[in-house]
Amino acid sequence: MLHSVKFLCSVARLVHALLMSLCSPRTPPAPLQQVQAIIKATKVLRPASMAVADHDEKPRPPPVLVLPPALFKQGEKGAKARGRPSRLVIPPPPVAGRDAGFDPFGEAAAADRVAAEVEEQGDGFCVASRRGVRHAMEDAYGAVADEIRGESRMAFYGVYDGHGGRAAVDLVAERLGKNVVAAAATASPGDELGVMAAIRQGYLTTDNEFLSQGLRGGCCAATALLKDGDLYVANAGDCRAVLGTRSGAAIPLTSDHTPARDDERRRIEAAGGYVSKGSGGVWRVQDTLAVSRALGDADMRASGVTGVPEVHAARRVTADCAFLVLASDGVWSKVSDQEAVDAVIARISSCTEKTTASVECCKALVALARSRGSRDDITAMVVDLQRFLLPR
Template structure:
């Protein structure tokens, strides 16, 4: 008998637990009649006792079905409606001694009093990273800013101006050697303008080495000519030997650069003055133009490009080829736009560094000044225009700077370097 009573009590306890769970679920229904009929705490009774009414399964089922029928009649019932949010029970506010009101929310998990009293987290926005680009150079390898770097030099008997282009870092260079004494009381003077490509390595090397090698070779040649038989024969032999010395200096400089296994190349236009003789040499498309006292322009060099018939034949006879793309520019092996240059190891088999040299005797009328410049000038300014600008320039101004400005105003975006040499000071007395 006692065992039967225990079983009955267990069954009653199970049903009581089920009724309690169903009662908590009904808290999601906002209708006041549900809150009182289902046996939950009435929202209007926060100030008094919490009265709980008995509940049964049949009562809950009837109430839910009644609410469903009302929603169907009003068109608000949806079979696929999302499940209700978990119930939140809000307890009545109570006064603290200080007069303030404290609300506690029975949520899962509950928030501690210390967390509620902590101020909100302060978020400081990160400042933008600003990268300076000194001189317009991008340290990350991207395209550089359009900031031109200008150089202006006024030396004894010459002047120079140079301006960086807008497409890349400055790749032009220049060099000069003046008042170099050799045996016999003679003096040598050397001037050069260089135009690099594929980086600054080649142009920096050539600017540093070529002038020294040319002057050293010419000085050595002069010592060897001291025992010649007659002055006229000595002059003819010396002319040939100076040209050969310049050629050897060019090839030596090229060989020294190639031995470093560094990429890139450089064009050059140089002038060597010795004992009243002018020797002008070039590789590539740097150019030298002579200005006479009467204002006549005479080109002393010829641009060495694959478009020249003799250069194309030389390259093709060596097993290479030249081509002209849609831009109208002739190139060696679809690559280089000049046919002679320092460096350029990848096409050295066809792109020689052997210079073409022009020699002339300095005279008062025919040899007034010499203009040496990179192709950044010559692509926009003609030989005669350059001579006219120099002849018209006032003595106090730098004609090189005016020529640079002229080329840039006409749309030259390349590096521009211009050097003007006063030849009158080298006239034989």
């Protein structure tokens, strides 16, 4: 009996709630006949287990209340009358990536479309480049060959790694080689210090050309100048040059300019900047730039970042000098100097032509870096040094 009383009370409360929901300010009160129809249509389903004596100690399952279908239809109409916000339609993003070859956002949209993959077999050199996961390809390269003073041969090669957009790397790739070659052509034969000063001047001229245009971003570089049988290398930033010998040894010719270097950190701090190490273990200037030297980066000059390169003394090209590897940080962050030389030698051995400046050598370096998880832009260049070996 007690259960029946509780059940009837529940039905009464339910009917009261229904009446209140139907009698909203925007909906006229339901007629008495409509309420009575709803009550009559309400059915109570009692399971067979409920047909037991009141004194039975077994728990009784609650009754099931079934409302008429008409009530649900009226509720749906009421919901539509009150209004429901329409679904948001989000258009799909534009296609970008390997198939598109460029990203439609940022500075790359206004500039010419830059290929995501580049392979070139040049005169005495080869290069391969692959875009990483960033919004635009910011690596580039350059090669300038010039015949001067009769039998003397001069050539320039460079690999460039931009940041903050393509403006800096585009200008450096276009102007640096020409500026260095023009300055070095005025140096006297055998004047090692004069050639080194000319290389430095070529870097500074290019840097000033970029800064004078008020462009943003910066660019790291590693370059090689071959003149009168001598090899000169220079760098600004974390691009690197490594010599591969015929005996298979790897000889690093440059040192990366990063805030992790003690001498670079002291130079930055002496100029009024500061160096910090982030949670990822990367040293940065002003908590921002991971290199301490680069062409451009006008907003970082007050912190000690400079475009002045580190120019290394000449090295005579001998019979043991097989090739030179120039590559961006996308390679060196995952591949050591010796591993890079080993990869080139292994690819030369497997090629039927046995030529040093084969694009397959560069592709092997790119593939090795990518297989180890390099997500950066990757550019690798191999120069055949035997072409510049002077006869005795």
